[in-house]
Amino acid sequence: MDFTLTEQQEFFKKVIVDTVDKMVAPKAQEIDEKDEFPWELWKEFTSLGYLGLRYPEEIGGMNADKIMCMTFYEEIARGSVGFAQSVIMNILMGTYFIYRFGSDSIKERCLYPAMRGEKIATMCFTEDQSGSDLGATRTTAVKDGNGWRINGTKMWITNGPICDFCTVLATTDPSKGLKGLDFFLVEKGTPGFSSGQILNKLGCRGTVTGELVFDNVWVPEENLLGEELGKGVNYVGDILDEVRLMTGAMALGIAKGAYNEGLEFARKRVAFGQPIGNYQLIREKFADMDTLMNAARLMIYYGAWMLENGMDSRLIAAEAKMFATEVCLKVVDEVTRIYGANAFAYEYTPQRYFRDARFLLYGGGTHEVLKDFIGRSIIGKL
Amino acid sequence: MNILVFIKQVADTEARILIKGDNRSLEIENKYNLNFFDEFAVEEAIRLKGKVKDSKISVCTYGGKKAVEALRTAIAMGVDQAYLIDNTDLDTDDPLITAKILAGFAKKEGFDLILCGRQAIDDENGNIGAMVAELLKIPHVTAITKLEVADDKKIIVESDIEGGKETKEVQLPALLTTQKGINEPRVPLITGVMKAMKANIPVVDPASLGLSRELLSRDASKIKILSYETPKGRPAVKMIEGETPEEKVKKLIKLLREEAKVL
Amino acid sequence: MSKDIFVFIEFKDGSIRKTSFELLSKGKELAEKLSSGLYAVMLGFDTKGLTEEIKPFADKIISVDEEALKEYRWDTYTDTMEYLIKKYSPYLVLGASTITGKDLFPRLAARLDAPIVSDAVGIEVSDGEIKIKKPIYGGKIISWVTTQNAPISIITFRPNSFSIEKRQINGEIIEERIEINMDSRVNAVKIDKGGSKKVDLQEADFIVCGGRGMKGPENFKVLEEIAEILGGRVGASRAVVDSKWRDYEDQIGKSGKTVSPKLYIGCGVSGALHHTMGMDTSKVIVAVNKDPNALIFQYADYGIVDDLFNILPALKEGLKSLKQEA
Numbered sequence: 001m002d003f004t005l006t007e008q009q010e011f012f013k014k015v016i017v018d019t020v021d022k023m024v025a026p027k028a029q030e031i032d033e034k035d036e037f038p039w040e041l042w043k044e045f046t047s048l049g050y051l052g053l054r055y056p057e058e059i060g061g062m063n064a065d066k067i068m069c070m071t072f073y074e075e076i077a078r079g080s081v082g083f084a085q086s087v088i089m090n091i092l093m094g095t096y097f098i099y100r101f102g103s104d105s106i107k108e109r110c111l112y113p114a115m116r117g118e119k120i121a122t123m124c125f126t127e128d129q130s131g132s133d134l135g136a137t138r139t140t141a142v143k144d145g146n147g148w149r150i151n152g153t154k155m156w157i158t159n160g161p162i163c164d165f166c167t168v169l170a171t172t173d174p175s176k177g178l179k180g181l182d183f184f185l186v187e188k189g190t191p192g193f194s195s196g197q198i199l200n201k202l203g204c205r206g207t208v209t210g211e212l213v214f215d216n217v218w219v220p221e222e223n224l225l226g227e228e229l230g231k232g233v234n235y236v237g238d239i240l241d242e243v244r245l246m247t248g249a250m251a252l253g254i255a256k257g258a259y260n261e262g263l264e265f266a267r268k269r270v271a272f273g274q275p276i277g278n279y280q281l282i283r284e285k286f287a288d289m290d291t292l293m294n295a296a297r298l299m300i301y302y303g304a305w306m307l308e309n310g311m312d313s314r315l316i317a318a319e320a321k322m323f324a325t326e327v328c329l330k331v332v333d334e335v336t337r338i339y340g341a342n343a344f345a346y347e348y349t350p351q352r353y354f355r356d357a358r359f360l361l362y363g364g365g366t367h368e369v370l371k372d373f374i375g376r377s378i379i380g381k382l
Numbered sequence: 383m384n385i386l387v388f389i390k391q392v393a394d395t396e397a398r399i400l401i402k403g404d405n406r407s408l409e410i411e412n413k414y415n416l417n418f419f420d421e422f423a424v425e426e427a428i429r430l431k432g433k434v435k436d437s438k439i440s441v442c443t444y445g446g447k448k449a450v451e452a453l454r455t456a457i458a459m460g461v462d463q464a465y466l467i468d469n470t471d472l473d474t475d476d477p478l479i480t481a482k483i484l485a486g487f488a489k490k491e492g493f494d495l496i497l498c499g500r501q502a503i504d505d506e507n508g509n510i511g512a513m514v515a516e517l518l519k520i521p522h523v524t525a526i527t528k529l530e531v532a533d534d535k536k537i538i539v540e541s542d543i544e545g546g547k548e549t550k551e552v553q554l555p556a557l558l559t560t561q562k563g564i565n566e567p568r569v570p571l572i573t574g575v576m577k578a579m580k581a582n583i584p585v586v587d588p589a590s591l592g593l594s595r596e597l598l599s600r601d602a603s604k605i606k607i608l609s610y611e612t613p614k615g616r617p618a619v620k621m622i623e624g625e626t627p628e629e630k631v632k633k634l635i636k637l638l639r640e641e642a643k644v645l
Numbered sequence: 646m647s648k649d650i651f652v653f654i655e656f657k658d659g660s661i662r663k664t665s666f667e668l669l670s671k672g673k674e675l676a677e678k679l680s681s682g683l684y685a686v687m688l689g690f691d692t693k694g695l696t697e698e699i700k701p702f703a704d705k706i707i708s709v710d711e712e713a714l715k716e717y718r719w720d721t722y723t724d725t726m727e728y729l730i731k732k733y734s735p736y737l738v739l740g741a742s743t744i745t746g747k748d749l750f751p752r753l754a755a756r757l758d759a760p761i762v763s764d765a766v767g768i769e770v771s772d773g774e775i776k777i778k779k780p781i782y783g784g785k786i787i788s789w790v791t792t793q794n795a796p797i798s799i800i801t802f803r804p805n806s807f808s809i810e811k812r813q814i815n816g817e818i819i820e821e822r823i824e825i826n827m828d829s830r831v832n833a834v835k836i837d838k839g840g841s842k843k844v845d846l847q848e849a850d851f852i853v854c855g856g857r858g859m860k861g862p863e864n865f866k867v868l869e870e871i872a873e874i875l876g877g878r879v880g881a882s883r884a885v886v887d888s889k890w891r892d893y894e895d896q897i898g899k900s901g902k903t904v905s906p907k908l909y910i911g912c913g914v915s916g917a918l919h920h921t922m923g924m925d926t927s928k929v930i931v932a933v934n935k936d937p938n939a940l941i942f943q944y945a946d947y948g949i950v951d952d953l954f955n956i957l958p959a960l961k962e963g964l965k966s967l968k969q970e971a
Contacts, residue, residue, distance in 0.1 A: 007450070008579040008580075010451070011451055011454050011575075011578065011579055012575065012579060014451055014455070015455070015458060015570060015575050015578075018415075018455075018569075019569050019570075022569055023569060047571075048569060048570070048571050048572055049571050049572030049573060050572055052572070053572075057576070062572050062575075062576055268940060268943060269938070270618075270943065273618075342938060347936075393782065395783060395899050395918055395919060395922065396918060399782050399785050399786055401786065408786065418899070418900055475790070476760060477751070477761065478754060478755060478758070478759075478760065478761070481755060500747075501747075503783065503899060503900075504781065504782055505781050506763075506764050506780070506781060506783075506903075507761075507763045507764065508747050508751070508763060508764070509750075509751035509754070509761060509763055510751075511751070512719070512748060512749075512751035512752040512755070513751045513752065513754065513755040514755075515752065516723075516751075516752045516755035516756055517755055520830075521720075521828060521830045521831045522719065522752070523831075524744075524747060524748040525744070525747075525748075538834070542744055542894075543717070543744060543745075543836070544655075544657055544717075544743065544744050544745060544845070545657060545658075545838050545845070546836065546837045546838040547836075547837045548833055548835065548836045548837070549833070549834045549835040549836075549837075550831055550832060550833050550834060551831070551832045551834055552830065552831050552832075553829075553830040553831070556830070562893060562896075562900055562901075563893045601794075603793075604759075604760035604792055604793055604794055604795045604798075605760050605762065605790055605791075605792060605793075606790060606791050606792070606793050607788055607789070607790050608776060608789040608790060608791055609788075609789045610786050610787065610788050610789075611786075611787045611789070612785075612786065612787070613780070613784060613785070613786075613787050613925075613926075616930070616944065616945075616946060617946070619932070619942045619943065619945045619946065619947065619948045620946065620947050620948065621942075621947075621948045621949075621950065622947060622948065622949050627951055627952075627955035627956050627958075627959045628959045628963075630949050630951060630956065630959075631949075631956060631959040631960045631962075631963045632963060634931065634947060634949060634960070634963075635960075635963050635964065635967060637947055638908065638929065638931070638947070639967075642908075642928075642929045642946065642947075644907045644908045644928065644929050645908070645964075645967065
């Protein structure tokens with residue numbers, strides 16, 4: 001058993017911590033206040049090349065192992081979760097299917113520019129009546145000549161209104177439920193493809209999240225992403241654990257950001273003649289927060305290690321996502337208590353972490369769905 | 383041009399530093415960075431390499447194993463080669479010993495130009511640059527804010543002087559220390575980070591640098607730390623209350639005159 | 646063995662720098678304890694008048710008055726100092742950690758193979774042993790150090806480390822003539838003394854420092870006016886310099902200058918560690934900020950919570966009438 005990072009992983013962590021501290025964290029408050037996509041930061045940050053994090057070096061990626069990926073997700077979320085959402089969408093879900101199934105010309109047009117930050121990617125699962133329940137997907141794709149015709153509306157799409165291309169989940173055979181789902185690439189400018197309402201969110205502000213409308217959109221056969229029709233859900237299964245662990249890592253990042261602010265405050269804020277960090281009830285909070293964050297970190301990195309080593313990580317990924325998010329919610333809450341009334345003012349940062357944390361409840365599966373999955377998996381079919 | 387950069391890994395400004403029970407040693411939180419002023423030196427070397435054909439940048443530090451991280455940071459930014467002169471069990475408080483070791487390395491390695499930060503932000507000495515230059519018998523310029531290459535034997539630098547700036551022509555080989563303002567150090571690209579992660583960083587034994595054995599012995603230091611203490615805290619702040627700004631100011635001036643006696 | 650003390654004298658714009666008088670004052674105290682002589686060492690050109698100013702403060706004044714020493718250069722100054730030190734064999738060489746001091750003394754130390762302690766703030770002598778007080782890690786730790794196995798030690802001090810004592814020693818002037826050669830590898834092509842910033846930031850007794858709360862470069866005018874009334878200087882936080890509202894030479898803090906004036910007034914300065922590391926040795930600290938939780942108040946002796954743009958004009962008027970009374 002070995003829990004240490006390799007010297008390489010340690011160095012990568014140092015670099016990403018420094019980069020986030022220098023470039024991202026100082027802008028977090030402004031990004032949240034303006035709630036606009038930070039184009040300038042996007043350009044500056046993506047020019048460093050991090051969007052190719054998971055992809056092979058031959059195509060300009062970094063081929064980072066899953067431990068490094070988690071470090072990256074955690075740290076960028078610590079800096080600004082509003083920005084992190086957009087970045088991670090390009091790195092992971094937004095490009096996964098075109099990397100795996102895209103033709104050379106699709107890769108040329110979409111993947112490589114997305115790895116360079118020149119194109120913004122997204123993926124659309126959610127509809128107004130379906131989120132975790134993929135079987136209820138109502139967007140349809142019908143064979144039409146040498147391609148497919150897509151109709152439907154997607155909701156809660158990260159990067160949706162500003163995306164250059166998206167990977168859309170649609171049913172090709174509604175009678176087959178989960179076994180009739182497939183993914184399609186739709187690029188900006190395709191007739192019938194447009195974005196609708198932009199959501200005004202409680203947290204994760206700065207990420208542009210909204211509706212995408214597919215009104216009789218026709219795409220050629222090559223845009224069907226998959227080797228075999230009806231396998232969409234299987235493909236989702238291949239990336240789901242990583243998405244869940246990533247969500248947990250982001251939760252941990254938010255928790256750490258809030259925790260650091262709380263720690264600085266507890267050391268410096270004086271009440272009744274001494275720093276509040278000298279009081280036992282404040283110390284207890286740090287003991288609890290640190291314990292919980294360590295536990296969450298161990299789960300996430302254990303899951304990442306299993307994933308990296310090709311082991312079955314379905315349970316640990318679901319558990320880690322859920323646990324880390326609950327830990328995050330607890331930590332951001334405690335930090336608002338340490339900060340006292342200041343936490344209630346928009347001028348200070350605790351309120352931002354407090355709002356941002358709640359977003360992670362839904363991404364990667366609600367905890368109700370996850371708990372049901374975990375419980376069902378443990379007890380088995382009776 | 384053969385460019386050599388000296389760097390130091392230092393405790394982060396936010397790192398917590400505690401004095402140990404013996405009052406003679408420190409416990410430093412594990413948060414280390416490439417020294418603030420050395421980043422400018424690394425950046426300037428990289429820019430220079432972009433301007434002068436066939437340039438090579440080597441970076442070196444006299445430090446512990448942990449300092450490899452700072453060397454990798456320099457590689458990630460764009461230097462070609464890094465060396466760790468291992469100071470395990472030889473850590474010294476005497477800057478002249480460090481300077482002799484670095485000068486020994488420079489002699490062995492060869493160079494046209496040496497760059498380093500104007501001072502380290504931990505011991506705040508700022509001695510190494512000028513010392514190494516003296517030991518190597520080459521010119522030095524402290525705290526440069528601009529560097530241009532005139533020809534392959536001469537550079538033009540601007541540096542801080544009392545109350546202003548001075549521009550000098552300096553013949554190579556020379557040593558320059560960098561001041562804030564000379565450039566904006568880059569954030570490493572991922573390609574640099576990958577190169578740095580894989581880079582092989584040779585460890586140099588100080589004993590291989592042709593220095594006297596006495597210099598590397600435990601009692602070579604001419605500087606001795608007697609003790610450490612924490613600075614005396616200030617009494618709690620006196621908040622000045624008043625109905626109007628004028629009233630507050632009046633009270634403040636009275637206190638500054640009669641209590642603090644500084645006006 | 647001699648226990649004599651050298652103090653390296655600096656001057657600027659035709660007058661002796663305050664920091665040199667501070668060093669002479671402390672130097673005399675040390676010399677008395679060591680039963681030795683205090684030498685003021687003056688290098689320069691056409692410095693007759695200045696030498697007279699030093700006479701009350703030192704037992705002996707070594708004056709090297711040569712055209713080659715008109716402007717400071719490490720080559721000519723190191724050579725000259727080396728010559729004088731070898732001739733007079735002092736025990737301690739004291740200098741200021743000014744731009745000149747930081748350039749000259751390390752090179753001199755390497756030339757003489759002597760130990761150097763830089764940027765110190767205090768010195769004591771007990772039982773013949775010297776103890777030097779030096780802040781490290783941005784002032785988070787104070788170290789006490791000494792030198793050993795060395796006939797001569799070099800120490801540089803931050804300006805404002807010591808008070809100036811009036812003395813009437815009427816020291817003897819020794820004129821040294823030395824042949825000085827300039828190092829042909831270095832040539833000054835342009836010297837720009839950059840206008841007339843009256844007081845050096847590090848030497849200023851009064852510093853009015855603006856932070857991000859000043860909202861823009863145009864608002865620094867009132868700080869300039871207050872500094873002018875006090876005979877001090879305007880300083881700036883890193884945020885201000887990074888926003889290009891003020892020049893880097895005004896920056897106080899870890900990546901700027903370390904100051905310890907008699908009075909520091911922070912206006913709209915939040916008190917980030919980076920900044921406080923450069924000013925927390927100030928004798929008296931006043932903070933004005935509209936945020937009652939600003940960290941700067943934890944470093945301050947006096948605090949005012951209010952809008953800067955109400956306080957600053959009132960402060961200007963208050964100080965102006967105080968000056969008129971006096």
